[in-house]
Amino acid sequence: MIPASWFLILSAVLFLIGVLGFFLKRNIIALLLSVEIMLNAVNLTFVVFSNQHRQISGQIFVFFVLVVAAAEAAVGLALVIAMFRNRESLNVDRSNLLKW
Amino acid sequence: MIQILFFFFAALAAGAAINVLVQKHVLYSALSLILMLTATSVLFILLGADFLAVIQIIVYAGAIMVLFVFVIMLLNLPVDEDGADRLRWLKFIGIPLGLFFLFLVTATLWNVQAGTGTQSRFVGSPQAIGQSLFTDYLLPFEVTSLLILIALVGAVVFAKKDL
Amino acid sequence: MSEYLTSSDFMILMIKIIVIFGGVMGALVYLTWIERKVMARVQMRPGPTRVGPFGLLQPIADGLKFLFKEDVVPANANRFLYIAAPVVSLIPALLSFSVIPFGPWLQVTDLSVGLLFIFAITSLGVYGIVLGGWASNSKYPLMGAMRSSAQMISYELSLTLSVVGVLMIANTLSLNQLVMSQQRTWLGFIPRWNIFLQPVAFLIYVVSAVAETNRLPFDLAESEQELVAGWHTEYSSLKFAMFMLAEYANMVTVSALATIMFFGGWSGPLVGPHWLKAALPTFWFVSKIFLFIFFYVLLRSTIPRFRYDQLMNFGWKVLLPLSLANILATSFVVAIS
Numbered sequence: 341m342i343p344a345s346w347f348l349i350l351s352a353v354l355f356l357i358g359v360l361g362f363f364l365k366r367n368i369i370a371l372l373l374s375v376e377i378m379l380n381a382v383n384l385t386f387v388v389f390s391n392q393h394r395q396i397s398g399q400i401f402v403f404f405v406l407v408v409a410a411a412e413a414a415v416g417l418a419l420v421i422a423m424f425r426n427r428e429s430l431n432v433d434r435s436n437l438l439k440w
Numbered sequence: 441m442i443q444i445l446f447f448f449f450a451a452l453a454a455g456a457a458i459n460v461l462v463q464k465h466v467l468y469s470a471l472s473l474i475l476m477l478t479a480t481s482v483l484f485i486l487l488g489a490d491f492l493a494v495i496q497i498i499v500y501a502g503a504i505m506v507l508f509v510f511v512i513m514l515l516n517l518p519v520d521e522d523g524a525d526r527l528r529w530l531k532f533i534g535i536p537l538g539l540f541f542l543f544l545v546t547a548t549l550w551n552v553q554a555g556t557g558t559q560s561r562f563v564g565s566p567q568a569i570g571q572s573l574f575t576d577y578l579l580p581f582e583v584t585s586l587l588i589l590i591a592l593v594g595a596v597v598f599a600k601k602d603l
Numbered sequence: 604m605s606e607y608l609t610s611s612d613f614m615i616l617m618i619k620i621i622v623i624f625g626g627v628m629g630a631l632v633y634l635t636w637i638e639r640k641v642m643a644r645v646q647m648r649p650g651p652t653r654v655g656p657f658g659l660l661q662p663i664a665d666g667l668k669f670l671f672k673e674d675v676v677p678a679n680a681n682r683f684l685y686i687a688a689p690v691v692s693l694i695p696a697l698l699s700f701s702v703i704p705f706g707p708w709l710q711v712t713d714l715s716v717g718l719l720f721i722f723a724i725t726s727l728g729v730y731g732i733v734l735g736g737w738a739s740n741s742k743y744p745l746m747g748a749m750r751s752s753a754q755m756i757s758y759e760l761s762l763t764l765s766v767v768g769v770l771m772i773a774n775t776l777s778l779n780q781l782v783m784s785q786q787r788t789w790l791g792f793i794p795r796w797n798i799f800l801q802p803v804a805f806l807i808y809v810v811s812a813v814a815e816t817n818r819l820p821f822d823l824a825e826s827e828q829e830l831v832a833g834w835h836t837e838y839s840s841l842k843f844a845m846f847m848l849a850e851y852a853n854m855v856t857v858s859a860l861a862t863i864m865f866f867g868g869w870s871g872p873l874v875g876p877h878w879l880k881a882a883l884p885t886f887w888f889v890s891k892i893f894l895f896i897f898f899y900v901l902l903r904s905t906i907p908r909f910r911y912d913q914l915m916n917f918g919w920k921v922l923l924p925l926s927l928a929n930i931l932a933t934s935f936v937v938a939i940s
Contacts, residue, residue, distance in 0.1 A: 342446050342486065345549050350450045350483075352545040354476075357457040360538050369466045369512060373473050376504070377457050380480055383496075390564070391487045396572045399492050399564045403573065406499050407584040411591035413504045417511045418598035424515050425601075430466075467737070474730070494719040498763075502726025503756065509730070510752050513737050513745070566716065566776055 347388040354381035368423065368430045372416045379409050446486060453479035470508045474501050489564040619711050620701075627700050631851045632662045638900050645904040672840035677739060680837065684738035689838070689845035692731020695724045696852035703859050704779045706869050706885040717778040718770070721860060722763055725815070728853060729755045732817075732824060735846070736834035747833030751817060751824030754914060758814035758821075761922040765807035768933040769797050769864045782868030798865040803929045805865045807922055812857040814918070816850065819903040823911055858895035859888075866891050 354377060361374030383402045390398025420430065427434055456476035460469045477500045484493035573581055636651065636658065643650025651658030676685055702717040704710040714720050729752055736748020770776065773784040787795050798805050814821040825833025835846045862868055871887030873880045909917070 342443060346446065346450070347483065347487070348549045349546050350454065352542060352549065353454055354457050354480075356538050356542045356545075357454070357461065359541075360534060361461045363534050365461065367466055369508065370460075370469055373460055373466075373469050373508070376473060376500075377460065377476065380477060380500075384480055384483060387484055387487050387489050387492060390489070396564060396568050397576075399489055399569055400572055400577050402489075402492055403495075403569075404580060404584055406495070407588060410499065410504055411587050413507055414591045414595040415598065417507055418595035420511060421515070422598050430515075471730075471734075490714075490716050491719070494716050494723045497723035498719065498726055502723060502729075502759070506726075506729055506733070506752055506756055509733055510749070513733070513749065 344388050344392050348385060351381045351384040351388070354378075354384065366431050366433055368420055368432050369417075371432065372413065372420070375412065375416075376409060379405055442486065446483070449479045449482045449486075452476075453483065467509065467512050470505060470512060473508075474505050477501050477505070491564055491566045491569055616711065619709065623700055623705060623709065623711060624697075626705075627697070627852070627855065631848055631855065632666065634851045634854070634896065635665065635847070636662050637896070638903075641897065641900045642904045645901065666844070669840055669844040674840045674842070675837075677741065677837050679740045681738040681740060684734050685837075686842070688731050688735035688738055689842040689849070690731075691734060692728055692849040693845045693852070695727045695731075696849040696856065699724045699856045700852075702778055703856070704782060704863070704868060705888055707779075709885055710779060713777055713779045716776045718766065718776045718781070718860075718864075721778075721856065722759075725853065725856065726759060728849065731846070731849065732834050735838065739834075739837035741837055743830045743832075743836045744834045747824045747830050747836070750911065751834060754817075754821065754823060754918075755815060757915060757918040758811040758922070761807055761918065761926045762811040762815055764923070764926040764930060765804045765811065766864060767926075767930050768801045768804040771930075771933050771937050772797060772800055778863050778868075781863055782870060785867040786870050794867055794870070796865060796867045801865065801929070801933070803925065804933075805861075807926045807929070808861060808865070811918075811922060812861065813899070813902065814914070816853045816857055818850075818854065818899060820906040820908050821914060822908065823914060854896060854899060855892060858892045858899070861895055862888060862891040 358374045358376075358378030358381060361377065362371055365371055365374060383405055386398040386401050386405070388398075390396065423435060424430055453476050456472045456479060459472040460476065463469045463472060477496060481493040481496040484490075484496060639661070640650040640658070651661040654660040654664045676682060699721045701711040702714050702720055704713070732751045732755075733748045736744040736746075736751070739745070769781075773781050775781060775784065785795050785797060789795060793799070817824045822833075824830075825835065830836070835843055838846060868891075869884035869888040871883065873883050875883075
């Protein structure tokens with residue numbers, strides 16, 4: 341038997357790593373990867389609670405998260421390609437035309 | 441026995457996630473993320489969600505991450521150019537604040553959930569998931585198809601040479 | 604999860620693993636001989652004849668040669684990924700044999716999601732090719748890797764979708780139960796195989812399986828005339844051998860899956876004494892797989908390679924709509940009956 345809190349703490353740690361990555365990294369692909377880490381941490385939480393409450397709904401939500409992740413990756417990577425074509429760099433600090 | 445499995449794969453997932461941040465080259469970050477996804481899918485199996493574990497590998501590791509790796513190789517990126525970074529000092533505030541956040545969450549979770557064990561016999565079979573997905577969650581399911589379609593069109597538009 | 608294996612269970616499991624792994628590895632090595640021999644016959648050549656009778660010892664000679672060749676790592680290659688790529692390619696290819704039922708009892712483990720497990724594992728195999736091509740730091744491998752990753756993603760869709768029709772009929776994802784569901788016969792002599800119910804799905808499966816394993820006519824990833832040898836241009840000695848083994852292992856896996864899903868797996872007439880009845884299912888299974896591989900080799904030696912745009916058009920505009928239509932038609936029939 342593994343206490344559910346262990347899984348939840350692991351999920352919190354993963355989420356934190358994702359957040360830190362999102363704030364500390366400046367490469368846009370690394371930012372997208374950090375978002376994937378966060379989504380995955382949330383998935384883990386969903387599955388843990390699905391198991392705790394003996395409800396399948398939690399696992400259904402993981403499906404929807406997967407779909408959103410796929411859509412996000414597709415659009416995000418298309419943006420990355422467009423950005424690289426225009427600026428020759430993937431540093432998000434470099435794309436500051438709309439900044440004042 | 442099963443605790444050892446949990447600790448091994450939890451450590452693997454956390455280590456791989458940290459490695460995603462530490463690596464200088466994005467390709468290594470992406471590969472490390474694949475490792476993390478695989479470790480998490482093993483944790484899903486420990487939680488009785490066999491079907492989801494396999495789907496996670498098929499969709500995430502087999503499709504989404506291939507897309508990432510493909511784009512990274514297509515652009516043939518140089519090593520991460522973090523050099524001229526105006527926000528470098530944020531690291532020194534960000535990490536303590538992040539750890540504080542982790543402390544808060546951990547303390548809360550520890551208090552609320554202490555002692556409750558996971559029931560390992562609960563299995564999210566494909567039948568059960570399909571049943572639920574196509575009855576209770578039919579509308580969201582259809583909406584996600586619309587979402588995918590929009591993302592598809594958006595990706596094509598963004599990646600076009602001249603808009 | 605709480606029950607533990609007894610020592611006798613453990614022994615049986617170990618014996619199964621050793622038998623299956625040993626058998627598969629031996630078969631993979633001899634597949635090279637079969638391929639060379641059959642292709643030679645098609646092209647009116649004798650093929651390997653020098654080493655042993657009928658050239659039967661040729662694979663062993665080849666293996667020894669691979670072992671003793673110098674192991675070259677290109678100077679500008681990414682060393683870590685260059686060495687890791689063959690391993691990443693081979694391990695998933697061999698891992699999928701752990702759920703394939705070679706007989707009613709000769710199966711390492713019967714997962715409830717066995718079929719999806721195989722798809723998940725084989726979808727990881729693409730990383731071996733992609734990383735190998737990228738890490739070589741050379742233009743031909745890179746182009747081969749790019750082509751191959753695009754091709755494998757495209758054809759994986761129709762491969763997975765072609766299976767859905769079969770799953771709707773069989774109502775299970777476990778490979779052993781898939782075989783069980785095709786046990787009896789119609790009218791006493793037509794076996795109850797899924798190919799008679801799902802011919803379109805079978806065609807889609809075979810075409811996309813050939814594309815998935817990067818075999819001719821879809822071997823754009825290594826096309827010798829344009830890309831030298833594609834993603835493994837820079838590889839030599841044992842690493843190259845590992846790539847080849849992975850390719851053959853994938854070939855056997857998709858053939859085994861086709862046999863299980865469409866040709867009734869290990870089912871077949873059981874006759875003779877007790878020991879023969881125990882051995883026959885495995886014999887049927889292996890000979891069905893062998894037929895598929897024979898077909899693969901014939902395909903390789905007769906059909907010329909597709910062009911890249913033809914490949915993509917065929918995958919997205921023909922196979923994918925066809926497999927979706929097949930799912931729709933099957934679901935109507937299943938819903939009515």
